[in-house]
Amino acid sequence: MANKIVEIHDLKREFQMGSEIVRALKGVSFSVEQGEFVTIMGSSGSGKTTLLNVLGCLDKPTDGTYLLDNVDVKNLSRNELAQLRNRKIGFVFQAYNLLARTSAKENVELPLLYNSTVTTTQRHQMAVKALEAVRLSDRLDHLPNQLSGGQQQRVAIARALVNEPVMILADEATGNLDSRTSYEIMALFQELNKQGRTIVFVTHEPDIASFSSRTITLKDGRVIKDSKNENVRSAKEVLANLPVTEDFEVNAT
Amino acid sequence: MKLFNLLRIALRALQRNKLRAFLTMLGIIIGVGAVIAMVAIGQGSKKSIQDQLSSMGSNMITIRPNSNQTPGGGARLDVSTVQTLTLDDIKAIQNQAQYVSAVSPAVQGRGQAINASMNWPTTMQGVSPDFLTIRNWPLKEGVSFGNEDVNGATKVCLIGQTVVENIFEPGDDPVGKTIRFNRIPFKVIGVLAEKGENAFGQDQDDILLAPYTTVQKRILAIPYIQTIYASAMNSESSEPATQELSQILRSSHKLTNTEQDDFTVRTQAELISTFSSTSQLLTVLLAAIAGISLLVGGIGIMNIMYVSVTERTKEIGLRMSIGARGVDILMQFLIEAIVISITGGVIGVLIGLLASKLITVFLSWPTLVSESSIILSFVVCAITGIFFGYYPAQKASRLDPIEALRYE
Numbered sequence: 036m037a038n039k040i041v042e043i044h045d046l047k048r049e050f051q052m053g054s055e056i057v058r059a060l061k062g063v064s065f066s067v068e069q070g071e072f073v074t075i076m077g078s079s080g081s082g083k084t085t086l087l088n089v090l091g092c093l094d095k096p097t098d099g100t101y102l103l104d105n106v107d108v109k110n111l112s113r114n115e116l117a118q119l120r121n122r123k124i125g126f127v128f129q130a131y132n133l134l135a136r137t138s139a140k141e142n143v144e145l146p147l148l149y150n151s152t153v154t155t156t157q158r159h160q161m162a163v164k165a166l167e168a169v170r171l172s173d174r175l176d177h178l179p180n181q182l183s184g185g186q187q188q189r190v191a192i193a194r195a196l197v198n199e200p201v202m203i204l205a206d207e208a209t210g211n212l213d214s215r216t217s218y219e220i221m222a223l224f225q226e227l228n229k230q231g232r233t234i235v236f237v238t239h240e241p242d243i244a245s246f247s248s249r250t251i252t253l254k255d256g257r258v259i260k261d262s263k264n265e266n267v268r269s270a271k272e273v274l275a276n277l278p279v280t281e282d283f284e285v286n287a288t
Numbered sequence: 289m290k291l292f293n294l295l296r297i298a299l300r301a302l303q304r305n306k307l308r309a310f311l312t313m314l315g316i317i318i319g320v321g322a323v324i325a326m327v328a329i330g331q332g333s334k335k336s337i338q339d340q341l342s343s344m345g346s347n348m349i350t351i352r353p354n355s356n357q358t359p360g361g362g363a364r365l366d367v368s369t370v371q372t373l374t375l376d377d378i379k380a381i382q383n384q385a386q387y388v389s390a391v392s393p394a395v396q397g398r399g400q401a402i403n404a405s406m407n408w409p410t411t412m413q414g415v416s417p418d419f420l421t422i423r424n425w426p427l428k429e430g431v432s433f434g435n436e437d438v439n440g441a442t443k444v445c446l447i448g449q450t451v452v453e454n455i456f457e458p459g460d461d462p463v464g465k466t467i468r469f470n471r472i473p474f475k476v477i478g479v480l481a482e483k484g485e486n487a488f489g490q491d492q493d494d495i496l497l498a499p500y501t502t503v504q505k506r507i508l509a510i511p512y513i514q515t516i517y518a519s520a521m522n523s524e525s526s527e528p529a530t531q532e533l534s535q536i537l538r539s540s541h542k543l544t545n546t547e548q549d550d551f552t553v554r555t556q557a558e559l560i561s562t563f564s565s566t567s568q569l570l571t572v573l574l575a576a577i578a579g580i581s582l583l584v585g586g587i588g589i590m591n592i593m594y595v596s597v598t599e600r601t602k603e604i605g606l607r608m609s610i611g612a613r614g615v616d617i618l619m620q621f622l623i624e625a626i627v628i629s630i631t632g633g634v635i636g637v638l639i640g641l642l643a644s645k646l647i648t649v650f651l652s653w654p655t656l657v658s659e660s661s662i663i664l665s666f667v668v669c670a671i672t673g674i675f676f677g678y679y680p681a682q683k684a685s686r687l688d689p690i691e692a693l694r695y696e
Contacts, residue, residue: 093609093689114613121611128693132606136304146610148293194610 039102040202040233041067041090046099048085059085061256062099067202067235072228074236074244077253084206086253087237091124091204092116104201121149125195129207131187133179139166139190140175146198165193169223185216192223196232203227205236209243215277221246222270246270294616298623305596309628312592315585316632316672317639320665323578324640327661329647330571332654337563341556347526348422349388350554351516351533371512372541372550378416378516380540387529389521392419393513395503399470401455401496408454412445412469412496414503415517422519430463430478433499441501445474449482449493469496472506526555575661582665585632586672593625593680604684605692618685625677626670633669637662 048060059082067073077083088094089101092108095116101108104123111119120126125146133142143162147153153161166172169189179187188208195203205224209217225246228234236247244250245268252260302309353372373393381391395414400407417432419425433444447462456462462476474496483492504510520529530553537551597604604617612620644655 088690091609093693114615117608117611117613117616120609126609128606132602132693134304134603134606137300141300145607148297149607149611149613149616151290151293198611 038069039066040069040071040104041065041235042100042102044100046086046089046096046101048082048089048094049097059256060089060096063253063256063258064099065251065258065261067233069201069233070228070231071249072224072234072236072247073249073251074238074247075251075253076238076241076244078239080255081253082256083237083239083253085256087204087206090202090235091126092120117149121146122198123201125198125200125203127188127191127195127203127205127208129210131179131184131191131211133187133190133194135179138176138178139171139182139193142179142190143193143197145194150198161197162193165197166190168196168227169193183216184212185219188212188216188220189223192220192227196227202233202235205234207238208236209238209240215274217243218270218274218277222274225270291619294619294623298620298627301600301620302624302627308592308596312589312628313632313635315588316582316629316669317585317636319578319582319585320633320636320669321639321643322581323575323665323668324637324657324661325643325647325655326574326578327571328640328644328655328657329653330567330574331656331658331661332644332648333570334564334567335656336654337567338560341560341563347389347520347522348556349518349520349526349529349533351518351537352552352554353514354548354550354552371510373513373516374511375513377537377540378513380536381516381518381533384536385518385529385532387521387525387532388518390418390421391516391518392416392422393500394419394515394517395500395508395510395513396515397470397503397507399507401451402468403455403465406455408451410448410451410469410494410496412498412503412507414498414500414507416500418519419497419517422517425483426481428479428481429461430476432478438499438501441499441505443472443474443502443506444477444498445469446478446480446497447476448480448495448497450491451494451496452479470507474498520555530555579668582668582672586629586676589625589628589673590676590680593621593677594683596624597621597680597684600684601687601692601695604687605689605695608687608689609693614685617687618681621681621684622674622677625681626673629669629673629677630666633666636669637665640665 043066044064046060046063047058050057050059061082063082063086075083075086085094089096090103092103092111093116095108095111103119106119106123108116108119134145140159140162143165144158147158147161163172163175166175169192171186171189171193174182174186174190179190182190188211192203192208208224209220212220221243224234224236228248234247236243238244245264245266247264248267249263250260251258351373375393378391378393381388385391392415396411398409398411401410416438417434420427420432427446428449430446432446433442436442437444445467447467452462455467456465462479464476466473466475468474480493480495480497486492500513504513518529518533520526533553534549537553538549541550543550607617607620641657644657647653648655
């Protein structure tokens with residue numbers, strides 16, 4: 036029995052909007068096991084963003100339980116949630132959210148600066164290792180504006196990896212990229228997943244979802260479909276079948 | 289959270305925005321520079337006034353006889369003819385006084401100074417060698433007389449500049465010449481440096497100085513002395529010195545408790561305090577102006593930090609999402625503000641020191657940089673940084689990470 040990273044039971048999230056109560060999540064239940072690559076799909080207004088915020092410990096549910104790596108987030112304070120994000124979650128955003136005028140390596144080091152158990156030497160080593168994992172070890176000192184969109188997103192992925200999280204949480208991580216670069220990023224995610232990383236990927240593109248092993252579809256704050264993906268596409272193969280262009284980059288492994 | 293990491297984060301954040309950090313600092317730099325320079329001008333002028341006062345002999349204490357009030361009333365005698373001050377009083381003061389650094393008796397007589405065909409009406413003052421110390425009066429040429437001249441009542445004198453001009457031809461060296469005063473020949477052994485007029489317009493250079501014994505015996509033919517000049521150790525001790533001198537003279541004159549003083553002791557304290565309070569006012573005024581500019585600098589920091597928090601909302605959101613706690617964000621912005629204000633303070637101090645130097649060199653205004661003004665500006669800077677940095681930092685730390693991440 037694989038270790039359950041995420042356990043959600045009857046999760047509800049309500050917002051008070053003036054006199055009205057908006058129910059963004061109306062009782063969501065599912066769990067994610069270690070090593071899974073899950074996409075969460077849904078159109079806008081389906082509650083997907085709210086679910087992402089709760090999964091990322093940025094927000095707390097109004098009702099129901101959420102166990103992240105067997106820790107119940109319900110009773111945690113703001114600071115404890117911050118620590119949980121620091122140790123257990125790696126975020127990848129649509130807009131990369133790298134610090135401008137800061138080298139790739141320093142961007143990757145950022146989460147470790149908020150972890151007082153990591154020494155300076157360890158921090159440097161871990162950052163280099165994470166950048167190696169996304170194959171950017173030759174771009175350590177490049178600034179974000181010297182990197183392409185795909186490279187910036189890979190720096191962001193390295194930043195998500197660096198603290199050895201139990202779950203990588205990607206929010207429309209390919210949304211700002213062209214299709215070729217998107218596939219490259221998905222190939223990277225698939226590779227990381229193969230190495231045993233648990234990935235939860237929020238997207239509204241079915242094309243992207245086809246690379247994951249499981250898809251959870253939300254509608255109006257409820258899970259309407261939760262199915263294993265029988266026919267997982269390999270992003271690497273898709274890339275190989277694309278028409279060849281001059282700066283084509285194939286994964287060597 | 290390690291403070292070192294926070295410091296690192298804050299410094300990197302400032303590095304990413306060097307120009308803005310510098311412009312923010314500028315307010316503090318100008319503020320601190322102004323404080324240092326202004327206070328230096330204020331202190332400098334105070335010091336120069338004090339120096340001038342002490343060159344006038346600001347520590348000088350003058351004791352004159354008081355016309356004795358007879359119990360039966362009647363006409364009181366002119367002070368110069370009262371004979372209550374004696375050389376025994378001088379000895380008593382020399383032996384007993386602790387706050388007095390020098391003491392000199394004084395007797396004086398008017399007369400005609402004659403050299404060759406020229407003559408000039410002037411005053412001869414009989415004093416002890418300490419008199420020059422008390423009056424802070426250096427010699428321009430020659431030497432002063434010593435105690436052996438006092439003991440021997442020798443006919444030597446020091447000559448004031450006005451007298452030199454009136455009885456010597458221009459270019460003549462008076463030292464070694466013999467002049468006559470009231471027909472008695474005196475050998476000139478030194479020329480007094482020019483002192484100019486005193487505060488009341490009297491020409492202080494119109495004088496001859498001779499041993500008091502000589503004046504007592506050969507000019508005035510009196511055994512008593514007319515005035516005692518004493519010098520307090522420093523300006524602070526002029527008050528205790530005054531009281532001490534009164535006590536010594538009362539016991540020396542064997543006055544009972546019911547009897548009034550037969551002498552008066554006067555200091556120049558009033559003069560000093562007037563000048564001091566004037567320059568004190570100047571210092572406070574300048575410091576206040578400079579302090580206002582420091583305040584404006586502080587508000588500048590607050591302003592920029594607020595803008596910075598708004599501008600970096602997304603960065604704050606990111607930092608929170610990767611595990612920064614509210615307090616980490618608070619500390620980051622607070623440290624940024626403090627680093628700006630302290631760095632600005634250091635540069636401001638340097639510029640203030642430079643400005644003070646330049647003012648002295650180019651405007652020849654006296655300046656005096658006091659350590660206390662440097663320390664004070666530093667402390668004020670740190671406090672400014674904390675005070676004006678706190679509210680923006682708190683605003684940043686209270687942001688909702690979800691909102692902040694979505695901020696465009």
